[in-house]
Amino acid sequence: MAGVSTLRIFDTSTRSQRDFEPIEPGKVSMYLCGATPQAQPHIGHLRSGVAFDIVRRWLLAQGFDVAFVRNVTDIDDKILAKAAENNRPWWEWVSTYEREFSRAYATLGVLPPSVEPRATGFVTQMVEYMQRLIDAGFAYPSAGSVYFDVAAWSQAEGSDYGALSGNRLEDMEQGESDNSAKRSPQDFALWKAAKPGEPSWPTPWGAGRPGWHLECSAMSTYYLGGNFDIHCGGLDLQFPHHENEIAQSHAAGDKFANYWMHNHWVTMAGEKMSKSLGNVLSVANMLELVRPVELRYYLGSAHYRSVLEYSEAALKEAAAGYRRIEDFVTRFADVELGQWTEGFAEAMNDDIAVPKALAEIHTTVRAGNKALASGQEQQARELAASVRAMASVLGFDPVEWSGNTGSGQAESALEVLVAAELERRTAARAAKDWATADEVRDRLAAAGITITDTADGPTWSLS
Numbered sequence: 001m002a003g004v005s006t007l008r009i010f011d012t013s014t015r016s017q018r019d020f021e022p023i024e025p026g027k028v029s030m031y032l033c034g035a036t037p038q039a040q041p042h043i044g045h046l047r048s049g050v051a052f053d054i055v056r057r058w059l060l061a062q063g064f065d066v067a068f069v070r071n072v073t074d075i076d077d078k079i080l081a082k083a084a085e086n087n088r089p090w091w092e093w094v095s096t097y098e099r100e101f102s103r104a105y106a107t108l109g110v111l112p113p114s115v116e117p118r119a120t121g122f123v124t125q126m127v128e129y130m131q132r133l134i135d136a137g138f139a140y141p142s143a144g145s146v147y148f149d150v151a152a153w154s155q156a157e158g159s160d161y162g163a164l165s166g167n168r169l170e171d172m173e174q175g176e177s178d179n180s181a182k183r184s185p186q187d188f189a190l191w192k193a194a195k196p197g198e199p200s201w202p203t204p205w206g207a208g209r210p211g212w213h214l215e216c217s218a219m220s221t222y223y224l225g226g227n228f229d230i231h232c233g234g235l236d237l238q239f240p241h242h243e244n245e246i247a248q249s250h251a252a253g254d255k256f257a258n259y260w261m262h263n264h265w266v267t268m269a270g271e272k273m274s275k276s277l278g279n280v281l282s283v284a285n286m287l288e289l290v291r292p293v294e295l296r297y298y299l300g301s302a303h304y305r306s307v308l309e310y311s312e313a314a315l316k317e318a319a320a321g322y323r324r325i326e327d328f329v330t331r332f333a334d335v336e337l338g339q340w341t342e343g344f345a346e347a348m349n350d351d352i353a354v355p356k357a358l359a360e361i362h363t364t365v366r367a368g369n370k371a372l373a374s375g376q377e378q379q380a381r382e383l384a385a386s387v388r389a390m391a392s393v394l395g396f397d398p399v400e401w402s403g404n405t406g407s408g409q410a411e412s413a414l415e416v417l418v419a420a421e422l423e424r425r426t427a428a429r430a431a432k433d434w435a436t437a438d439e440v441r442d443r444l445a446a447a448g449i450t451i452t453d454t455a456d457g458p459t460w461s462l463s
Contacts, residue, residue, distance in 0.1 A: 005346055226254035
C-alpha cells in the first residue's frame with residue numbers, strides 16, 4: 001500500500017515542510033515525550049498520544065519498520081509535591097497514575113510503544129552524559145548539582161541555542177526556582193542535589209535526582225542512537241524542554257533528531273487546558289458523553305498543529321460524524337481492508353493533514369450510500385473496503401473497534417435478534433397493543449438500539 005507521493009513533514013526546527021527521508025531506508029525511529037503521571041489524564045494529555053499514533057500508523061501502513069519510544073517522567077517536583085500532600089510514597093503515587101495513563105491510551109486505541117522507559121531507570125546513562133558534557137566544557141558541578149553552561153555553549157562553534165523555539169538568549173527563563181548554585185540564571189539543571197526527604201541516587205558529584213531535560217536525551221539516544229529520525233511532543237515543550245534537549249545533545253556531540261514535530265493544545269474558552277486553570281476534562285468524564293472510538297475520532301480530527309477548541313457541541317458533532325462512517329461500514333462487516341484513495345494518501349503525505357483525509361473518507365461514504373440506494377451493492381462493498389483502509393490508518397476502523405475483523409457473525413446474530421423484536425413490535429402495533437410495542441422499543445433503546453419508523457417499515461441503528 002505505498003503512498004502516491006512523498007511524505008512531507010513540517011519540521012519545527014526549520015519552520016518549513018521537508019520531504020521525509022529516514023536515516024535508514026525502510027526504518028523510522030521516533031521519540032515522543034510522554035506523560036508525567038501526577039494525576040488523572042485529561043484530553044489535553046491524550047491529544048498528543050492520538051496525534052502521533054496517527055503519524056506512526058501512516059508510516060506503518062506505508063511499510064516502514066517503526067521503532068517508537070514513549071517515555072514516562074516518573075520523578076519530578078510536581079510528583080513529589082502531590083505525593084507529599086497526600087501522604088503517599090512518591091513511587092506509589094506515580095505508579096498509580098502511570099497505570100491510568102496507560103489505560104487511557106489503550107482505551108482510545110493508541111498502539112503501545114515499542115518501549116516505554118522510565119527516567120529513574122536511566123541514571124547510569126545520565127551520569128555518562130553529564131561526564132561527556134563536563135569533559136567538553138559545557139557543564140559544571142556546583143553544590144551537589146550539575147548545570148549546563150548555556151553561555152559556554154551559545155558561544156561555541158555550531159551552537160544553535162534558541163533556534164527551535166525562536167527565543168533570544170537574553171529573554172530565556174528556565175523556570176527553575178533555585179539559581180543560587182548557577183553561574184547564570186540561564187543555565188539549567190542536569191542533576192539536582194539531594195534534599196531531605198526526597199529520593200536520590202549516587203553520582204560522582206553527589207547524591208540527587210535527574211533534571212527533566214537530561215532524562216529524554218539519555219533515554220532517546222540509548223534506544224534510538226545519537227541520531228534518529230523524529231522527535232515529537234506538545235507545543236508547550238518547545239521551550240525550555242526541547243530547546244535544552246537539543247543543546248545538551250549537540251554539545252555532547254550527538255546529531256540528535258532530524259525532524260521535530262509538535263502538536264498544538266486542546267483549549268477551552270481560548271485557554272490551554274491545564275490543572276491550574278481548573279478546566280480539566282478527564283478521559284473518564286468524556287467517556288460518559290461519547291464512546292471511546294468517538295473520543296479518539298474527535299481528538300484526531302483537527303490538524304495536529306492546529307488548536308482544538310473543546311466544547312461539548314463539537315464533541316457530539318464529531319461523534320455523529322464517526323457514526324455516519326460506522327453506519328455505512330458495518331453494513332459490510334465481513335469486507336476486508338481495501339485500498340485507500342489517492343486523495344487520502346495525498347492528504348496524509350501533506351504533513352498528516354487529517355481534516356483533508358477525513359473529508360476523503362466522508363466523500364467515499366456518501367458515494368457508497370448512493371451506490372447502495374441505486375442497488376449497486378458490489379460497488380458499495382468496494383467503497384466500504386476503501387473506507388475501512390482509510391479509517392484503520394486513523395485508528396478508528398469500525399470493524400476493528402467492534403472486535404470482529406472478518407466473519408460478521410456477531411452482526412448477523414444481532415440482525416436476527418433485532419429483526420425478531422421489530423416483527424413483534426409491528427404485530428403489536430397492528431393489534432393496537434401499544435403497551436407491548438412500547439415495551440419492545442424501550443428494551444431496544446436500553447440496549448443502545450434506535451428504531452426509526454419509515455414508509456417501508458421500521459429500521460434500526462446502534463445509538
